[in-house]
Amino acid sequence: MDRALGTAVLDRGGLDCLIKTLAAHGRTVIGPTARDGAVVLSQVSSADDLPFGWGSEVEAGRYRLVPRADGAAFAHTSGPQSWKNFLHPQREKLWSTDRAADGSLTVSEDRPPRPSYAFLGVRPCDLRAIAIQDRVLAAGRYEDNGYRQRRNGAFLIAAECTVPGSTCFCVSMGSGPAADQDAGYDLALTEVIDPAGHRFFVRAGTEEGSKILAQLPCRDADSVTEATAGTLVDQARDHMGRAMPAVNLQTLMGESLDAARWDDVADRCLTCGNCTMVCPTCFCTTTEEVTDLTGDHAERWQRWDSCFDLDFSHVHGGPVRSSPRSRYRQWLTHKLGTWHEQFESTGCVGCGRCVTWCPVGIDITEEATALHDELAARLSREHKHEGTQP
Numbered sequence: 603m604d605r606a607l608g609t610a611v612l613d614r615g616g617l618d619c620l621i622k623t624l625a626a627h628g629r630t631v632i633g634p635t636a637r638d639g640a641v642v643l644s645q646v647s648s649a650d651d652l653p654f655g656w657g658s659e660v661e662a663g664r665y666r667l668v669p670r671a672d673g674a675a676f677a678h679t680s681g682p683q684s685w686k687n688f689l690h691p692q693r694e695k696l697w698s699t700d701r702a703a704d705g706s707l708t709v710s711e712d713r714p715p716r717p718s719y720a721f722l723g724v725r726p727c728d729l730r731a732i733a734i735q736d737r738v739l740a741a742g743r744y745e746d747n748g749y750r751q752r753r754n755g756a757f758l759i760a761a762e763c764t765v766p767g768s769t770c771f772c773v774s775m776g777s778g779p780a781a782d783q784d785a786g787y788d789l790a791l792t793e794v795i796d797p798a799g800h801r802f803f804v805r806a807g808t809e810e811g812s813k814i815l816a817q818l819p820c821r822d823a824d825s826v827t828e829a830t831a832g833t834l835v836d837q838a839r840d841h842m843g844r845a846m847p848a849v850n851l852q853t854l855m856g857e858s859l860d861a862a863r864w865d866d867v868a869d870r871c872l873t874c875g876n877c878t879m880v881c882p883t884c885f886c887t888t889t890e891e892v893t894d895l896t897g898d899h900a901e902r903w904q905r906w907d908s909c910f911d912l913d914f915s916h917v918h919g920g921p922v923r924s925s926p927r928s929r930y931r932q933w934l935t936h937k938l939g940t941w942h943e944q945f946e947s948t949g950c951v952g953c954g955r956c957v958t959w960c961p962v963g964i965d966i967t968e969e970a971t972a973l974h975d976e977l978a979a980r981l982s983r984e985h986k987h988e989g990t991q992p
Contacts (some may be wrong), residue, residue, distance in 0.1 A: 609804060679954070844957070882953060
């Protein structure tokens, strides 16, 4: 290993050793696996659990696993899950209460043991998503204790993208396909397959990452492998499937609240909430109380909620946003616009999951472009009208 630079080259055996070394340090290793016709995130115990030889074909409203002849492990696009499923789970018990025979109540906060996670194969866009959720759920005035406990100490192993999907647009959101040095990873992998063999160029991003790398059967990084890894990532950057319009999206959303395009998308949107469920940054939750049949035991659970749910904006008298138009507009303008006002960043990382997993194929980049075109046409008409005034 090149200890000065914190770089090395691993083969498949070294990747297997990485997983087992992390497990030996008491970590629950989560990585991509091929199951049920998709790449899903699950606990892995060896490199054999990874989706070697599987890629994916994606389009708006379409996802298919396809075999790859080169045996690559990370040549697939993001599946329906993100690391949010583990750091900010869909359902979590907050507390329970029991009533004694004398009528007194005992309230107990739910504090299950929190796993020490190691995430293997985190895409650069998902690294950005985790950083965004850190600000939303752990850096504000009202911290989510469960998220903080799961997030603290999580070991992140990035997998740089070399095969972008047709729904990916991370370049236009500044979140990929390379894992930047300040992205927060402990180790970063770039998969290289060429006549010299199948291997992984590895960079350490933290001291802990360097310590783990030093325990692995690796060899010093050579210039050919490093250069090839960089070329593959550059090629991915040049072959993104989609892109956001090159404008200030925050301003665009703020000036498009009355756009006719919202009616067009409302005619197609099912308000199913799939986009918010697969989004790696959507964070909204609600709480619900459940009791047993006796009424002596009750629990409060936190679960994901969606701004597409009719009851999401319910107040006395009914929901504030009752139409599909208003709910889709709320989601998109918040994601691309008012998120900046709350958290000083966009809420979109360009992973493309919302495009892939929308059952009717609504494309966030297409909608943003249509809004931009409509706004540009309106401003042009207004300018011409002002020029004709006496």
